[in-house]
Structure formats: C-alpha cells, structure tokens
Amino acid sequence: MEEGNFQNGGGLGVKVMTDEQMEMLRKQIAVYATICEQLVEMHKDLSAQQEFAGMRLGNPYCDPLLSSAVHKIGSRQRWTPKPAQLQILEQIFEQCNATPGRQKIKDITRELAQHGQISETNVYNWFQNRRARSKRKQSAVVPNNGESEMETENESFKEKKTRPEDSQPDENTTPLADQMYFNSPDIGFDQLVGKMESPGSCIPYWQMEQYDLLG
Amino acid sequence: MEEGNFQNGGGLGVKVMTDEQMEMLRKQIAVYATICEQLVEMHKDLSAQQEFAGMRLGNPYCDPLLSSAVHKIGSRQRWTPKPAQLQILEQIFEQCNATPGRQKIKDITRELAQHGQISETNVYNWFQNRRARSKRKQSAVVPNNGESEMETENESFKEKKTRPEDSQPDENTTPLADQMYFNSPDIGFDQLVGKMESPGSCIPYWQMEQYDLLG
DNA sequence: AGCTTATGAATGAACG
DNA sequence: CGTTCATTCATAAGCT
Numbered sequence: 001m002e003e004g005n006f007q008n009g010g011g012l013g014v015k016v017m018t019d020e021q022m023e024m025l026r027k028q029i030a031v032y033a034t035i036c037e038q039l040v041e042m043h044k045d046l047s048a049q050q051e052f053a054g055m056r057l058g059n060p061y062c063d064p065l066l067s068s069a070v071h072k073i074g075s076r077q078r079w080t081p082k083p084a085q086l087q088i089l090e091q092i093f094e095q096c097n098a099t100p101g102r103q104k105i106k107d108i109t110r111e112l113a114q115h116g117q118i119s120e121t122n123v124y125n126w127f128q129n130r131r132a133r134s135k136r137k138q139s140a141v142v143p144n145n146g147e148s149e150m151e152t153e154n155e156s157f158k159e160k161k162t163r164p165e166d167s168q169p170d171e172n173t174t175p176l177a178d179q180m181y182f183n184s185p186d187i188g189f190d191q192l193v194g195k196m197e198s199p200g201s202c203i204p205y206w207q208m209e210q211y212d213l214l215g
Numbered sequence: 216m217e218e219g220n221f222q223n224g225g226g227l228g229v230k231v232m233t234d235e236q237m238e239m240l241r242k243q244i245a246v247y248a249t250i251c252e253q254l255v256e257m258h259k260d261l262s263a264q265q266e267f268a269g270m271r272l273g274n275p276y277c278d279p280l281l282s283s284a285v286h287k288i289g290s291r292q293r294w295t296p297k298p299a300q301l302q303i304l305e306q307i308f309e310q311c312n313a314t315p316g317r318q319k320i321k322d323i324t325r326e327l328a329q330h331g332q333i334s335e336t337n338v339y340n341w342f343q344n345r346r347a348r349s350k351r352k353q354s355a356v357v358p359n360n361g362e363s364e365m366e367t368e369n370e371s372f373k374e375k376k377t378r379p380e381d382s383q384p385d386e387n388t389t390p391l392a393d394q395m396y397f398n399s400p401d402i403g404f405d406q407l408v409g410k411m412e413s414p415g416s417c418i419p420y421w422q423m424e425q426y427d428l429l430g
Numbered sequence: 431a432g433c434t435t436a437t438g439a440a441t442g443a444a445c446g
Numbered sequence: 447c448g449t450t451c452a453t454t455c456a457t458a459a460g461c462t
Contacts, residue, residue, distance in 0.1 A: 080442080122442080126442075129442065132449080135447095135448085293458075337439090340437095348437085
C-alpha cells in the first residue's frame, strides 16, 4: 500500500535543518527533560508535606485512569512498549535497520525485559513493523526527484485543519492567541513518572552531544 | 568534538533527518510537554493547599507563559474531510469496500486534492477505518440470536490466538525509577515554568513537517 | 462550559 | 517481507 508518507506532508522523505535549528530543538528537549525532573522533585516534596499534614483524603494519585490501567492487566492482550524499551529499540534500529537475527533478538529481548514484560515475538514484530513502515514512507518520497526537499510543500499548506465549506481563517497569520486547546487526560503521578522512565537517556539518537543546560 | 568542520564554514550548515527521526522527535517532545503540564498542574494543586508557606506562584491559573508554551506544543491538528471529499470517499467505498490498491489511492488522493488539502495517508486511513468500523457494526447486530448477547463489545471472546508464547500483559506498575533523581539545583517553580517558555521560540515541531526554512 | 461521541491516526499482531 | 486487520489513542465536533 502506498498510503503516502506523512499525513499532510506533501511528499518529502527528509527534512533539512540548519545547525541552529537543530540546536534549538536539542535545547528544547533538554529543557523539558530537566523541567520534568525538577517538577517531579518538587512534587515529591510537596506530597510528603501534605501527607504529613494529614490530608490525603482523595489521593489524587490514585485516579481512576491509573487503576484502570492496572485492572486492565487481564484484558490487555497486546504488548505496549514502554518508553524506555522503545528508546532502546529505536537505537538498535538505527544501527542496523535490518531485522536482527535470531540470537540478536534474544539478546535484545533480554535487555528490554529489564524494563518490563516482553517476549521475543514482540521484538521480532516490532522490527518487522518498523522496517516495513519506514520503507513505505520512503517509497512515497521518491516521486520527486532532485530537489524534492522543500519544494513540495511550498505550494498549498494553508488549510491544515480544513474546515468544511467555507475557508477558515488562516491560522498562520494568527500571531497571538493561538487556540490553546488542549484536552489533557487526567493521568496520575505514577503514570506520569512512568513515562519518564529513562530520563537520563531520554535524549535519543540524533546525537544530543552535550547540552549546556541544567541537565 | 570535531563536528562538521567545513559544514558551517562552507555555508552548508544543514543536517538531514529522516521521517522516522522527525517523528520520534515529535513524540519525544510531546511526551515531555504533556508530562510537564501535568506535573505543573499537580504542583499547583498541592501548593495551593500550602498557602501558609507563602504563595510562590502568584496566580496559579494565570500562567499564560506556561500554558501557551505547552499548549502550542501539545496541539496537533488532524485532517478533517470536507463534505465534498467525504461524499466522494463514500461513493468509492460503496463500489468496492475493500482497501484500494496503491495506485488507486493515488488517484483518489489526486481527485480529492481538488477539494482541499489531503494526502495519500489520509485516504488510506480513511478506508481502513471505514472498513473496520463498518465491519464492527455488523457484528454488533448479531446479538439477536440466543444468549450470546453483545460479545462484540466484550473482550472475552477475543481469544483468537493471541499471544504466541509469553506475551504477558504485564503493565507492571511503573518502577518509579530512582535513577532520575540526580542532584537537582534548587530552582524555584517560577523559574522552572519560565524555562518552559523560553524555548518556545523554537520550531513548533508539529509544523516542522511543513516549514520551509532555508528560504 | 464541560462531557460525550465520532473519527483520524498510530501500531502490535497476523496473514499470504 | 509486504499488506491487512484489530485495537487503541487523541482530538474535533456535537450535545446537554
């Protein structure tokens, strides 16, 4: 299936960034990572004090969502890679984006098992899918030759949200008051922290050499 | 260390990212953004109950910086078919409710593109979803006979052949990694929040796939 | 103004 | 391996 490469993309397989932009992104991620850690720290602090104060009635960290996740243990049949696992997988995929051999799979599985339940089949499937999907994207890119780069998107990118019928106000020209619409799911602290499972190494492969933030 | 020596000097200071990398980057940041927001929210709740200690953040709910920064990050728009497009899609679906082939997708996409921004992926997804959901509807009608009721919704009879060997749905309660608590400089909440805003000038990675930099 | 529903998108697993 | 299915997640639209 062709299915194009990315959603509203147009048709390019690679993006080009300047060093500056790369740098900014790097920093941004690093900042977030740091902030998250800091916040977690603070939260723990406050939490402790609060408990000390004896007010742990509702216990906001035992929200339904969290417990439901736990309850669904019996019903969840499909493996879901944890962030830490995903990261490792991505790293490995980077090194050789070919399906690892049988033994390699075993090794990987063993390593990933330290971060959560996993089977060799899971790993195998993951690589199969990863490869297949990354390949598909490439194919959609080909149509353009040479400077396919940023040519394709230059054309018509006004309507990302494509409102029915009448054209909507061009959001690109809306400098301030960006529609801050963010339906955040209520997720518990534990879950939150869980997502940060591998904070130190959460800066993935596109080499974040060294970032000079608080991190 | 040695970095692209000439690259910067030669005026060719660009890096190239693959789609996958871009995607990962996007996710990475999104995760952080969400986590940060959640943590901040919690923090505000908790500290609100500790007013006695002095309110560190003046207006708990007047953190435009934070909000805007995070929301901007967290927002992503998705393709929404216009009525015209939808109609065409439905028509095609009627003719053959099977997922169209590669070339077919391309054709359809091209046609729909005349009514608004769209990609092959959009079309592909649409058919996939359409099919899956229409199928599901049918099975939901079956309940008429006997006692079987609506097992369609029930997860019990999904024992098709799941889990080849040990794909244990573990979802163990997040390990609460201790490793993440490396020494943290005593930085205040406000400062933290402030930091989340500064990198806001960075490229909004959601739109990264459409930026036409290096212009 | 929030809560619910519909649906676009993501992805683990299965199939041929 | 490439393609397809089934399930889940996220969010825009709809409802009360």
